[in-house]
Amino acid sequence: MKPQILQLNPILIPAINDELASLYHVHKYFEIADQAAWLREHGPSIQAVITGGHTGIPRAMLEQLPALKVVAINGVGTDAVDLEYCRGRNLPVTATLGALTEDVADLAIGLLIAACRNICAGDRFVRDGQWELYPQPSAIPLARRFSGMNVGIVGMGRVGRAAATRAAAFGCPIRYTDLRRMDDVPHEFVADLRELARRSDALVLCAAADKAEGIVDAAVLDALGPRGYLVNVARGRLVNEADLAEAVAAGRIAGAGLDVFVDEPRVPLALRESDRTTLQAHRASATWETRTAMAQMVLESVAQALAGGRPTMSLTT
Numbered sequence: 001m002k003p004q005i006l007q008l009n010p011i012l013i014p015a016i017n018d019e020l021a022s023l024y025h026v027h028k029y030f031e032i033a034d035q036a037a038w039l040r041e042h043g044p045s046i047q048a049v050i051t052g053g054h055t056g057i058p059r060a061m062l063e064q065l066p067a068l069k070v071v072a073i074n075g076v077g078t079d080a081v082d083l084e085y086c087r088g089r090n091l092p093v094t095a096t097l098g099a100l101t102e103d104v105a106d107l108a109i110g111l112l113i114a115a116c117r118n119i120c121a122g123d124r125f126v127r128d129g130q131w132e133l134y135p136q137p138s139a140i141p142l143a144r145r146f147s148g149m150n151v152g153i154v155g156m157g158r159v160g161r162a163a164a165t166r167a168a169a170f171g172c173p174i175r176y177t178d179l180r181r182m183d184d185v186p187h188e189f190v191a192d193l194r195e196l197a198r199r200s201d202a203l204v205l206c207a208a209a210d211k212a213e214g215i216v217d218a219a220v221l222d223a224l225g226p227r228g229y230l231v232n233v234a235r236g237r238l239v240n241e242a243d244l245a246e247a248v249a250a251g252r253i254a255g256a257g258l259d260v261f262v263d264e265p266r267v268p269l270a271l272r273e274s275d276r277t278t279l280q281a282h283r284a285s286a287t288w289e290t291r292t293a294m295a296q297m298v299l300e301s302v303a304q305a306l307a308g309g310r311p312t313m314s315l316t317t
Contacts, residue, residue: 001025003306004045006065009052011074013288016295024048024302039064048072048302053095054264054282056080062091070305072298075285076100076208077235083316092314094301096294098158104284105162108204108233109170111257112151114278115229116144116202121275144227144254147171152200154193154216155207155234156182163204163233175199178207197223205232205239218243221253229255233284236261245270248277259284 005024011017020026027046032038043064051057053075059082062068071081073095086093114120118140125131125140151167153160153176164174164187174187177196181189190196197203197220205216216230217240224230230253232239241262247253248271255276261267264282271277285291301311310317 003047004042005048005050005302006046007050008055008057009050009074011050011291011295011298013292013295016292016299019299020050047306050074050298050302051081053077054080059085062086062089070094070302070311072301072305072311074294074298078315079211079235086316090317092301092305092311093316094298094305094311094313095315096297097313099293099297100285100290101158101162103287103290104159104206104233105166107259107280107284108159108163108206108231108257109166111233111259111278111280112167112202112204112229112231113146115231115255115257115276116146116149118143120278144229148173149201150175150199152176152190152196152203153187154178154196154203154205154238155209156185156187157206157208159233160204160206161185163206167204194220194223197221197228198225200224200228202229202231205230205234207234207238209235209238213237214240216240216244218247221247224253226251226254228253229257231257233259236264241268241271248274251276 002025005026006029007026008029029035044066046065047067047069049057049068049071051071051073053073054077057071062085068091071093076095076097078095081093083093122140147170149172151172151174153164153174156176156178160176168174175190175196176187177190177193193215203224215238221243244256245268248256257278259280260282297313301313304311
């Protein structure tokens with residue numbers, strides 16, 4: 001009999017789904033009508049859970065899965081999983097660390113360039129037929145050069161380092177803040193976030209910071225200033241969204257490029273309606289290459305755990 005797997009989130013790579021189905025009896029929780037009843041009946045037989053970083057798994061569900069051998073997160077976020085509880089059960093929780101780095105860093109720089117150069121507004125100007133009506137060069141406001149900007153990185157982990165490498169290739173001086181100075185990083189360390197914002201033309205949030213909340217507030221945004229840009233490809237709750245909406249509306253910062261939000265998929269109206277914002281639907285890792293690599297890592301974690309070993313990517317055991 002095939003091992004019983006509970007899948008809390010879809011995987012978008014057909015070949016991976018085919019491989020899962022060939023190896024395991026996969027229960028797609030997101031397609032079950034009466035989930036509570038199903039869990040009461042089938043929970044004791046589940047040996048592995050596949051979930052996403054945003055979804056995680058509630059502790060109450062974990063407590064109904066006594067045979068569970070692994071929680072495999074198809075992502076890097078672990079804040080929606082009670083890691084201490086899992087450690088107490090000697091339960092491996094794995095994540096796809098490293099697989100997302102290049103794509104997330106690419107999007108961070110892409111959002112920053114799009115915000116500086118008004119790429120989305122220019123696209124709408126052409127698509128809406130406005131260029132034909134207003135062909136004069138002054139019809140579109142001048143944009144901001146990205147090359148050479150002072151870039152502040154918040155969180156000098158994998159993504160932060162990759163984003164710094166990309167920005168440096170554009171001739172951008174790099175400064176960063178983190179919990180501590182990194183001895184293997186050539187860029188200037190600035191301990192205080194507000195001071196980093198004051199010395200930056202763009203502040204790029206790359207920190208995992210699962211327990212941090214609202215660290216980018218009105219004071220930080222004011223330090224960034226009316227010519228500064230904010231980019232967030234990390235966690236939505238790192239930013240006080242009310243403060244950000246007010247700063248954008250009042251022109252206290254030049255603009256923002258955002259892939260993550262506090263209460264996804266609900267995005268504040270002020271951010272959606274502003275011409276100063278460039279927005280994405282939490283899709284920094286959404287390429288065939290990265291999603292395939294992530295899903296393959298999930299498969300490997302499940303296989304290692306069900307074979308009785310410690311998964312390579314375990315964060316808890």
